[in-house]
Every structure is written in C-alpha cells, then in structure tokens.
Amino acid sequence: MDTPISEMGFAGIAVGAAMAGLRPICEFMTFNFSMQAIDQVINSAAKTYYMSAGLVPVPIVFRGPNGASAGVAAQHSQCFAAWYGHCPGLKVVSPWNAEDAKGLMKAAIRDDNPVVVLENELMYGVPFELSEEAQSKDFVIPIGKAKIERQGSQITLVSHSRSVGHCIEAASVLAKEGIDCEVINLRTIRPMDIETIEASVVKTNHLVTVEGGWPQFGVGAEICAKIMEGPAFNYLDSPVFRVTGADVPMPYAKILEDNCTPQVKDIIFAVKKTLNVI
Structure with missing residues (x-):
C-alpha cells in the first residue's frame, strides 16, 4: 500500500499489522530513513515477543537499500549491519547476489520474528545467473547460514x-x-x-x-x-x-x-x- 513519506507512521502501521496476524513487508526508501522509525523497529517490533512472554509475535520484514550508493553523501550512505545486528529480537540478513536476495527474502517473510533485510542499491542492476535450484518456487535460504x-x-x-x-x-x-x-x-x-x-x-x-x-x-x-x-x-x-x-x-x-x-x-x-x- 502507498503511504505518506512518514517512516514512523508507516512503520507503526506495519508493526501493528504484524501484531494482528499479517506478515507485512515494510520498505524504507533507504535504511538511513529507518532512523526516523527506530522506535517502531526496536521498541515495538524487536522487543514485543519477549515482553509479551511469547504471546505476541511480530512477523514483519523491514527491507531497503543499505550502505554507500553513489554520490548520495553522508546522510544516505550509512551501513546499518552493526546497528541492527546489535539488537536482540531482530534477525538481520544481508544478501549479495540474486540467489541470496530471493532465498533470504522468502525465509524472512516466513520467519515469525522481525527480520531486517539490508540490500545494496548498487547491486539492483547487476545481473547474476540463477541455478536451477534457485529458480524453484520452493527455494529458500535458511537464515543464520553462511x-x-x-x-x-x-x-x-x-x-x-x-x-x-x-x-x-x-x-x-x-x-x-x-x-x-x-x-x-x-x-x-x-x-x-x-x-x-x-x-x-x-x-x-x-x-x-x-x-x-x-x-x-x-x-x-x-x-x-x-x-x-x-x-x-x-x-x-x-x-x-x-x-x-x-x-x-x-x-x-x-x-x-x-x-x-x-x-x-x-x-x-x-x-x-x-x-x-x-
């Protein structure tokens, strides 16, 4: 769904949808803008399952470009791998090629925990060959395996x-x-x-x-x-x-x-x- 450009607002809507039983994918134009929604990502999404004693899972995916792109300067070029990797309650994946992107995204959507998917904008236009296995509709890459x-x-x-x-x-x-x-x-x-x-x-x-x-x-x-x-x-x-x-x-x-x-x-x-x- 299209939303106003208010990261705190649409991230909050997505987290609420996850608490209500949906599996939303919340996309940030760049993860630098996720700082505008950090309360929703950390306090609402990452901690709720623990704070509810396992009663309220938050199966949400936060995705978007991460890290340096090309000439977008200091406020749009940070890498958030360490930022989000520091936080218990989150799972964090960082795909490199097309197989990674497909397999990890499917795993993230199916996971009952909030998952941060850190993509790289410069890789969007890079072609990769997909193996036969990766072309299968059942192809999933397990989270936590290098x-x-x-x-x-x-x-x-x-x-x-x-x-x-x-x-x-x-x-x-x-x-x-x-x-x-x-x-x-x-x-x-x-x-x-x-x-x-x-x-x-x-x-x-x-x-x-x-x-x-x-x-x-x-x-x-x-x-x-x-x-x-x-x-x-x-x-x-x-x-x-x-x-x-x-x-x-x-x-x-x-x-x-x-x-x-x-x-x-x-x-x-x-x-x-x-x-x-x-």
Missing part, C-alpha cells in the same frame, strides 16, 4: 553484501600470484554463522574481514571477538585484519567516496599484509 563462495587453503576472507564481490575479485587476482583465498559470504548478520568461519580459519590459519561500515563496533570487530573467544583462535598464525569503511561521515565527491569504501586493492593489501608477503 556460504563458502570460493574454496581456498591459505587465508579466509569474510564479507557480506556488495563486498563479497570485491573479495571474489581480489581472490582471483591473488590466485595469479599463488595466494589461495577462501571467500565466505555471511548472508546473515544476526544470528551469525560463526561455525563456518571457525572451520575455515582452522583450515587456512589466517583471517581478513571486509565490510562497508565503520570500523568501531562493526561486523568485523564482532567476528574478531568471536574468533578470539573460540577454539579457532589457537589456529591463527597472524592477527585478524579488518578492511572497513573509513571512520568518517561519507563524503559526496566520488573520488573521496571511493577512498572511504573498501576497494579490491584494499583487500589485496590486507591479504598480503596478513600473510607477510609485502
């Missing part, structure tokens, strides 16, 4: 959304130099599939995380903490390296925007630094 996009033996690259493509491209470049990278597509931010990351680190002994968001308290920082606290820490041969967005509000000028978002060259540098081959 995917190994590229097998490797020397270093693990973990990312989500658009940065997965950058990691795959960097891995192809590094392969020509004899460096074998494993690339993991997180798909889900919360609950995070740390087991897949741990298994990869045990194999490769090195880890680089890549994300478009700010470095402090980010997705990469959470991965670092979980690896340090778990059994895979003892298998690391060097510290984890984080590739992130710059710790500044996003500039408007393209050359500055490019310098503030992870590029393929940044990932290549991080891998070589981690492997001590620079």
